[in-house]
Amino acid sequence: MIRAGVVGASGLAGGELIRLISGHPDLELVFLGGSSNAGRRIDELHPGLRLARLPTVEPVGDDLADRIDVLFLATPAPVSARLAARLANRVPVLIDLSGAFRIRDQRNHEHWYPKVERTEDLVDGFVYGVPELIGDRLAEASLISLPGCFATAMTISLAPLVLDLGLDLPTVVVDGKTGSSGGGLQLRSANLHPYRSGAIAPYAPVGHRHAAEVAEFLARGKPGSIGSLSMSAYGVSTVRGLLTSCYAFPAQEVSQRELHRAFLRFYKANRFVRVRRHTETLIPVPDPQAVLGSNYCDVTVLHDEEGGRVVVLAALDNLVKGAGGQAIQAANIRFGLPEERGLEQLPVVPA
Amino acid sequence: MIRAGVVGASGLAGGELIRLISGHPDLELVFLGGSSNAGRRIDELHPGLRLARLPTVEPVGDDLADRIDVLFLATPAPVSARLAARLANRVPVLIDLSGAFRIRDQRNHEHWYPKVERTEDLVDGFVYGVPELIGDRLAEASLISLPGCFATAMTISLAPLVLDLGLDLPTVVVDGKTGSSGGGLQLRSANLHPYRSGAIAPYAPVGHRHAAEVAEFLARGKPGSIGSLSMSAYGVSTVRGLLTSCYAFPAQEVSQRELHRAFLRFYKANRFVRVRRHTETLIPVPDPQAVLGSNYCDVTVLHDEEGGRVVVLAALDNLVKGAGGQAIQAANIRFGLPEERGLEQLPVVPA
Amino acid sequence: MIRAGVVGASGLAGGELIRLISGHPDLELVFLGGSSNAGRRIDELHPGLRLARLPTVEPVGDDLADRIDVLFLATPAPVSARLAARLANRVPVLIDLSGAFRIRDQRNHEHWYPKVERTEDLVDGFVYGVPELIGDRLAEASLISLPGCFATAMTISLAPLVLDLGLDLPTVVVDGKTGSSGGGLQLRSANLHPYRSGAIAPYAPVGHRHAAEVAEFLARGKPGSIGSLSMSAYGVSTVRGLLTSCYAFPAQEVSQRELHRAFLRFYKANRFVRVRRHTETLIPVPDPQAVLGSNYCDVTVLHDEEGGRVVVLAALDNLVKGAGGQAIQAANIRFGLPEERGLEQLPVVPA
């Protein structure tokens, strides 16, 4: 059994990691870390969980490295940066879910994460990316940084256009819509049920840092292929799930048939990316409700002849494929397991 | 008292007209028309309504013209087209809420409304537009066609850019998000609560006919100012309310300050358009929940320096400013009343 | 114009009072009081409101009495108790929406409100009750205490059984279901959207203080008629609106026909109580969504032959008939206006 620890155990991504590790045949949950909730039992903090062997939340101590094989950091970026600096050379495998190590370029990083300090050496040690796109490098990584929930959907949407079809995309506009669990459990008015229920809330109408990591990642894959990539983000009345709509205006001609085939081809080997036609089921897809609780990302590509647009829609569960599930998937690849081990649950639909 | 009739009384827009006319000091509800529900009492069909004087739904008869001063058609486009052809010369004022007469260009109309037949004469007789932008012409109109709910928000968003600032907008992408009442009471799986609750449903990812009427209207105001205007529409888990996000890439330079001032100036005299700053209240605005039940359209303009974008967000209640309320507003102007008469209710927030 | 002030202006009941007073033809909003938000503009605090004449929140000063004719206290019970002690003899009419003065019996009060101190004199000065049941006394009151939102629905449900039909009810069980706005804007985990959305939350499964005020009120009307009155309260995924289900086991025989007729008779003169048959409209009623935004209370009485039960269901909007609207209604009666003045809005349905 691979011994796993989770820091940030009292947050939503932490809870999701606990849920998934508890059901994983090859992972054993041996450490739950946290600072403000140290000493509390995990079932006080997560109403759905009551574990047979129930670890209590502990502070991260110096003996941690000896107790675990893999450590998941489901902590805010500044905390992840500090923990990674402290533990990087001591923990066999460290997987960070925060934004601390996503953006490689230091200037770009400082613009979007002004409070998150890190050394260049440490950044260089991290492998970053959607597991589907960096599988080879993951298999040998000891420091792994995973994309944000929106960034995961956007990367899955744009990669086939750029890396498979080789399109140039001078202008890409992304409209992201997310459920409330994306904002965690922060106690502020806009997150209260009376205000969030029924909302269509433009919480980041210009400038979202997830766009920056996607642009940098794709530029490494094919420099210059994307001109401007701008994003706006909205909170809607869902709890789990997000949808990104990438509106791209390619420099080259491309047909609906070519687009759909390219997506099928590009993701042929990837079980968790389901390329779907818009009308293939009784509700329009992709819709995040059709992947709820699962590690799937549903993706649909459409050609808008009138607008000269390519529209790529991607839906995922922000706590699974956008956080905890993707982290397990990365760990599976790292430890030589099938990527779907422990992640085989089908979506819980409707919910 | 101005005698008002409503056809399509059993639908959601019809119900909203009944609600608003019942509280209007100068309108008297004298006729409720419908075909499939003829003979039924209105409170069977609308659970919120129990009227002191309770008309029963009637078929539209030939004596109707003598009984009313204004007739609201809250009917599907094909029905509106037939009724308008039959009643146009006989009813003093006819206000159509459907898409039958919105698009003037016949080829364009046939593309988007292939089943809606109408004569050129009849089309020419109609005045079309958001009341804020066509006030003068409304005052003398006997045939009035009102924009769709999305089109209302888009027009309010784009008009100041084009008509006041004189910007050229080669590319405009619109992302529209709407609550379920926008789809009426159609009995199909995708509208059932289990599937629509929690959904982020891409029901019209490419090609939405509301974009066509907006483009045509703005082109009449300033020919050539908009290049491509493409729209994608999503259903979210709200019941009432919609938000449109217009992402425009202007050919000219423009600053945040100029944009905000232009909107304030353009809508200075218009009580129902509230130009708001994004962070002026405790939830991000504009959000349709902040206008629920009212005739307001909240609008915010933002300059995205990095993306070179102008982002205009507009929120309204699709059943009020997007349907019944705007129809009352048009009637007020037509009959020489203050445009806000009977529409003074403040939003019901939170709900 | 009657000059009105609202203390607790930043809360949800306060916001509702502002909404309703702003649309009231005979009330003029002249004072908005609050402590923690003093100095802030009301439209920062309430996203739906933007008032032409926009008062700023002020602390309650000693000159207040001269500036107003009626003061509404939408404050927590301890604050109401302090403010009432300070202002009772100086403000012409004081209307308290809190629980500070609802329970007359001091021992009973101390049990349910252990932290709310008040003098016997002050309690004796208050008139308490649902306006429909205490109209005569309201007309001359200068101190008015209004029932809680659940208590309003329960009193409207039980009064006809006890006061009209003269039934003895040895056992009454009340199951109350409420939307999230009933809990105000308290920043705690259970109120966050991710946890409250989709919840059926037993937040007060035994012992709810609203039962106490109802039992005491009905006992004053007909001593001994109710044996045990116990209540359980649940939070559901609605924002506005509550439903109470009173399950009563009467000592006497009574038929469905007698029950329905008694309710019709009892509320004949009361515009805001709509006695409805369970199946009279296309959704089952009473349902709070059918009264949303209005001052109506929909009530239905059913005889369950098999269970020997009388089931009374009552639905209202907790922020209107359960708070701000009922307070305006009481003020209308007090100042000799028709009780519905400023409260004529029909429900906003669906929303």
Add this chain to the structure above:
Amino acid sequence: MIRAGVVGASGLAGGELIRLISGHPDLELVFLGGSSNAGRRIDELHPGLRLARLPTVEPVGDDLADRIDVLFLATPAPVSARLAARLANRVPVLIDLSGAFRIRDQRNHEHWYPKVERTEDLVDGFVYGVPELIGDRLAEASLISLPGCFATAMTISLAPLVLDLGLDLPTVVVDGKTGSSGGGLQLRSANLHPYRSGAIAPYAPVGHRHAAEVAEFLARGKPGSIGSLSMSAYGVSTVRGLLTSCYAFPAQEVSQRELHRAFLRFYKANRFVRVRRHTETLIPVPDPQAVLGSNYCDVTVLHDEEGGRVVVLAALDNLVKGAGGQAIQAANIRFGLPEERGLEQLPVVPA
């Protein structure tokens, strides 16, 4: 591998069975039956499912018995009655999720299911009950009838009071609250999102047939222990999940401590029943959102001293423990597997 078939594959319970069987290590899905959707692929009908080996919906043919080891009927009661009559002696194990064979007493059955005909012989052949309470008999059953979703929660709530503590309960009132998936995918107005969202809908305020099966079952266990058992049922704005509140007035004295201990003792060996204290986690429990997607039933017992009441609350996912999951659990027991096989998923929280 045990070969499993599902009839009613296009309904919500059918979809849930497919989801669970697909992830079950010892069950193999070999047949999907249905009439109106025969010939359609299952992923057209269930947006969350895309199966590697994807059976198509077929009509139920005469060769079915040879192809399967266990057949699940997720069909309406009249269809189940007909299919059971046809297949009872031919299919090795038949598990019916409908109400066709729940009530043993024929008069009682005819009252609640007037359109469901069945022979006495067939009824006698069925074993009925919550698996936790009839484990021994299940192990040898070839015809199994499972309780309704509400009945499961009620039985789990009342059994310890009657069967362990031996209390006499002259009066029990049950208030049931359910999400919209409980009503299936019926196309009617009250199920549409605009009307169901935000609803607190009294859809069965008196007389619910689930009460009848519970009363009969408990009377077989301890005759005369329950006097009157009456139920009222409400639809709330959740999709999945239900909560039952049993308000019982026992003839004997009993303390909170005795009650909680009795529940712990009674369900000690039952993994899927979690006896919880009301305040043990950060949201009040039991709440169906804390069991979403899982086969758990959370149950809490409370003594209300003032009301002389025992309050038992039980929460479950109506599509899992209330339908498909419980059916798998019964099959596991029947085939000698651990009852939790294939049902180990932890709840998906929050969702």
